[in-house]
Amino acid sequence: xxxxxxxxxxxxxxxxxRINEQFFAFxxxxxxxxxxxxxxxxxxxxxxxxDDRDEPLNDTVAQALxxxxxxxxxxxxxxxxxxxxxxxxxxARCRAALISDPTVIxxxxxxxxxxxxxxxxxxxxxYQTFRRYARDADNQRKFLAQPLQARxxxxxxxxxxSEQVKKEKTTEIMDVAxxxxxxxLRAHGYPRLIHGHxxxxxxxxxxxxxxxxxxxxxxxxxxxxxxxxxxxTGCESIPLPA
Numbered sequence: 001x002x003x004x005x006x007x008x009x010x011x012x013x014x015x016x017x018r019i020n021e022q023f024f025a026f027x028x029x030x031x032x033x034x035x036x037x038x039x040x041x042x043x044x045x046x047x048x049x050x051d052d053r054d055e056p057l058n059d060t061v062a063q064a065l066x067x068x069x070x071x072x073x074x075x076x077x078x079x080x081x082x083x084x085x086x087x088x089x090x091x092a093r094c095r096a097a098l099i100s101d102p103t104v105i106x107x108x109x110x111x112x113x114x115x116x117x118x119x120x121x122x123x124x125x126x127y128q129t130f131r132r133y134a135r136d137a138d139n140q141r142k143f144l145a146q147p148l149q150a151r152x153x154x155x156x157x158x159x160x161x162s163e164q165v166k167k168e169k170t171t172e173i174m175d176v177a178x179x180x181x182x183x184x185l186r187a188h189g190y191p192r193l194i195h196g197h198x199x200x201x202x203x204x205x206x207x208x209x210x211x212x213x214x215x216x217x218x219x220x221x222x223x224x225x226x227x228x229x230x231x232x233t234g235c236e237s238i239p240l241p242a
Contacts, residue, residue: 003231005034008196009220013045027064040196041080041116048151050089062093069095080116108232117197120176185213
């Protein structure tokens with residue numbers, strides 16, 4: 001049966017070989033049967049620019065996705081908060097289409113809203129302030145104008161700081177805000193919603209203005225992970241092989 005796959009929050013990095021191997025197995029063994037693969041952000045743990053050819057993983061991932069696309073599976077890539085600097089050059093190497101956040105598609109007859117999910121976490125005011133800074137075009141240009149090693153050092157420092165800050169926040173603050181979810185569903189005509197970011201995989205049903213809307217939260221791949229498979233009968237979360 002024709003179907004489409006969704007993943008997010010893999011956080012691929014050289015220091016996480018097990019997750020990398022799971023990704024390559026997924027791309028070679030599972031994804032080729034799908035019409036499309038949507039990667040809804042944070043494919044990588046961090047990204048310092050499309051010109052970073054010092055990290056072999058970047059090229060290996062691009063080759064794997066390009067091979068998938070060459071076999072007939074369309075690849076769509078959305079920015080996450082960790083890899084917001086992925087550009088058209090790298091997407092071209094992956095033979096992937098960069099899609100905006102949010103994006104609405106018609107998925108086997110059902111209007112479906114795709115997001116990374118971080119914009120829904122409005123209770124985390126500190127994070128939203130940083131998000132605006134990180135996505136500012138001038139700030140991105142200044143960062144990318146630095147030498148590669150300087151960028152790498154700065155990004156690694158930001159990662160360490162982010163991990164420390166998260167330890168000081170409650171899980172509720174870092175999760176989506178109900179009001180933000182309702183407002184987003186309302187603004188987009190009460191679609192099905194698929195997103196990642198929160199690392200809280202689940203299926204939710206939201207009643208908004210007498211409309212029942214389905215919300216799927218994609219899993220991170222830190223532990224075992226899963227992917228979402230959607231077809232004409234609906235969507236199903238499928239665990240990765242142990």
